[in-house]
Amino acid sequence: MKKHIPNSITCCNLISGCIATAFAFGGNIEMALLWIIIGAVFDFFDGMTARLLHVSSPIGKELDSLADDVTFGVAPSTIIFSQLQVMAYPTMLEPLRDYLPFVAYIMAAFSALRLAKFNLDERQALGFIGLPTPANALFWGSLLVGVGNKMENHDWMLYIVLIGIAISSWLLVSEIPMFALKFKQWGWKGNEVKYIFLLTCIPLLLVFGITSFAIIIAWYVILSIIVKPSTAKG
Numbered sequence: 282m283k284k285h286i287p288n289s290i291t292c293c294n295l296i297s298g299c300i301a302t303a304f305a306f307g308g309n310i311e312m313a314l315l316w317i318i319i320g321a322v323f324d325f326f327d328g329m330t331a332r333l334l335h336v337s338s339p340i341g342k343e344l345d346s347l348a349d350d351v352t353f354g355v356a357p358s359t360i361i362f363s364q365l366q367v368m369a370y371p372t373m374l375e376p377l378r379d380y381l382p383f384v385a386y387i388m389a390a391f392s393a394l395r396l397a398k399f400n401l402d403e404r405q406a407l408g409f410i411g412l413p414t415p416a417n418a419l420f421w422g423s424l425l426v427g428v429g430n431k432m433e434n435h436d437w438m439l440y441i442v443l444i445g446i447a448i449s450s451w452l453l454v455s456e457i458p459m460f461a462l463k464f465k466q467w468g469w470k471g472n473e474v475k476y477i478f479l480l481t482c483i484p485l486l487l488v489f490g491i492t493s494f495a496i497i498i499a500w501y502v503i504l505s506i507i508v509k510p511s512t513a514k515g
Contacts, residue, residue: 314423412453
């Protein structure tokens with residue numbers, strides 16, 4: 282029985298992503314974000330459970346990628362899709378209102394490509410190369426829950442969202458090294474970047490509320506670009 286436990290948890294992640302997508306289609310992006318976060322919790326525990334029970338398997342790896350693309354690719358893309366449906370459009374783009382929201386699903390495709398690359402890339406032992414899909418999903422979900430209603434009445438915000446989709450898609454498959462919050466030891470030396478990141482997150486959470494998660498993800502990307510962390514085992 283124990284060999285099925287990690288895959289069952291992974292399926293809970295996938296189901297969470299499906300529920301998040303359904304809420305996003307209905308325009309309830311708050312609940313969509315909640316279910317993305319629930320999916321992320323399941324995603325954390327499926328890998329941990331597989332390691333603890335020593336039951337890792339190729340099918341589990343493939344199932345995990347499928348679940349992650351639904352929860353962290355399709356669901357946030359649907360949140361953006363719903364946002365693009367209700368935003369003000371510049372006059373010249375108004376004829377495309379029925380079609381332009383589907384551009385959001387380009388990000389789901391790049392999320393799938395990022396997950397496929399991660400499965401084959403042996404360089405990502407201590408960090409990531411490219412933006413992790415859960416971070417990208419959290420960025421868009423928290424951003425649109427926090428300020429989505431303020432974006433609806435400004436037609437120029439449409440361009441910001443479309444540019445954001447392009448940047449996110451590129452970051453997902455980029456060759457930019459990004460640090461992971463993995464600690465081999467708890468001392469300051471060797472963990473400076475991680476501690477700086479965590480300490481700076483505290484005031485952001487206190488000041489900006491739900492939108493702080495989008496700011497934190499943006500800060501994570503910027504900090505990774507600045508420090509250029511090593512992602513391979515030394």
